Amino acid sequence: MIPGAAEYGIEVETGEEDVKDLLSVGPEDVSAADELSFARNIFIPLTTACRYTCSYCTYYDPPGQADLMSPREIREICRRGADAGCTEALFTFGDDPDDRYDEIYDQLEAWGHETIYEYLREACRIALEEGILPHSNPGDQTREQMERVADVNASMGVMLETTAEVQAHSGPRAKTPGQRLNTIRNAGELGIPFTTGILVGIGEDWRDRAESLLAIREMHERYDHIQEIIVQPVVENDRWKGGSPDLETLRRITAMARVAMPKTVSIQAPPNLASVRELLDCGIDDLGGVSPVTVDHINPEYEWPELRELEDIAEIAGVPLRERLPVYERFVADGWLSDPVKRAITADNEHGERYRSHLDGVSNVARCVD
Numbered sequence: 030m031i032p033g034a035a036e037y038g039i040e041v042e043t044g045e046e047d048v049k050d051l052l053s054v055g056p057e058d059v060s061a062a063d064e065l066s067f068a069r070n071i072f073i074p075l076t077t078a079c080r081y082t083c084s085y086c087t088y089y090d091p092p093g094q095a096d097l098m099s100p101r102e103i104r105e106i107c108r109r110g111a112d113a114g115c116t117e118a119l120f121t122f123g124d125d126p127d128d129r130y131d132e133i134y135d136q137l138e139a140w141g142h143e144t145i146y147e148y149l150r151e152a153c154r155i156a157l158e159e160g161i162l163p164h165s166n167p168g169d170q171t172r173e174q175m176e177r178v179a180d181v182n183a184s185m186g187v188m189l190e191t192t193a194e195v196q197a198h199s200g201p202r203a204k205t206p207g208q209r210l211n212t213i214r215n216a217g218e219l220g221i222p223f224t225t226g227i228l229v230g231i232g233e234d235w236r237d238r239a240e241s242l243l244a245i246r247e248m249h250e251r252y253d254h255i256q257e258i259i260v261q262p263v264v265e266n267d268r269w270k271g272g273s274p275d276l277e278t279l280r281r282i283t284a285m286a287r288v289a290m291p292k293t294v295s296i297q298a299p300p301n302l303a304s305v306r307e308l309l310d311c312g313i314d315d316l317g318g319v320s321p322v323t324v325d326h327i328n329p330e331y332e333w334p335e336l337r338e339l340e341d342i343a344e345i346a347g348v349p350l351r352e353r354l355p356v357y358e359r360f361v362a363d364g365w366l367s368d369p370v371k372r373a374i375t376a377d378n379e380h381g382e383r384y385r386s387h388l389d390g391v392s393n394v395a396r397c398v399d
């Protein structure tokens with residue numbers, strides 16, 4: 030049983046044969062993609078407060094030290110991002126800050142918000158006004174919390190990380206795999222294009238990795254809502270000295286992710302954290318979000334590659350590099366977008382034109398979103 034699953038009524042059956050089959054997969058069983066994609070984004074850490082204390086994470090700050098970005102700061106970053114041609118505002122916070130974070134809640138109240146989700150909604154609206162499509166990854170969410178912000182996001186996400194119970198998540202306040210799967214299920218029920226992934230090297234074993242991928246696949250089979258799987262290695266930082274997975278591990282797990290998911294789901298390797306050049310033959314087809322404006326606030330010691338570097342990677346792979354929106358084309362073509370996001374993409378202005386220029390595969394955007 031997946032830890033925490035019963036609490037959320039999550040039933041995921043991973044058959045023994047499926048686990049065995051997936052564990053037998055290696056890089057020789059997959060082909061290189063015929064195209065690589067990426068999104069040009071800005072990274073907006075709405076707050077660094079988080080109720081948890083995962084031992085590999087440098088993102089969260091303890092109560093009294095956590096930041097909350099102001100609406101003015103958000104608008105300014107979004108404006109700079111739009112000027113630099115970005116199309117995605119990646120909003121993050123840790124998991125719903127708990128009541129230890131008095132100062133965060135006092136500030137939210139002073140700005141007229143009862144909850145951080147109310148504030149996230151305002152932040153997403155600011156992004157849309159400034160010509161950037163929101164993609165929020167605010168940790169675990171109840172259905173009500175997600176529903177509150179769903180229509181102002183082009184897509185959303187949360188990393189499953191692993192279905193295993195690992196020491197790295199332990200402590201007085203620990204997230205559970207069941208809670209993460211509940212968030213992924215909520216997105217499916219609400220019809221939200223969704224990004225998830227696995228974090229490799231936090232204490233899970235090979236069987237856990239296979240089961241994690243199969244759990245994501247099962248959610249996708251129910252709702253058809255997963256747009257990409259991120260295969261992310263844990264990396265050394267000020268809080269994590271447990272090492273990173275070696276290249277062979279990353280190659281094998283990337284190939285397993287490719288085989289586990291249908292072709293319509295992208296497999297992403299983050300180029301600032303993994304040696305992407307050596308994963309090109311393992312089935313990756315996306316390089317994630319890269320930012321010409323902001324740093325990766327989750328891994329601030331690992332700089333984004335320049336666009337030139339992504340072009341080099343695509344050249345080595347011998348395939349075209351294509352810029353995409355934070356929502357993948359098939360969701361636009363299949364009518365998954367909310368009204369505010371549809372309006373943004375079809376707008377008769379410079380922002381709408383910029384969005385549409387990255388929808389080559391959607392023959393008539395206006396018709397698709399009607």
Ligand code: SF4
Pocket residue numbers: 079080081082083086087088089122123124168204
């Ligand atoms: S990994 Fe996410 S949930 Fe864990 S401490 Fe960091 S921000 Fe919080």
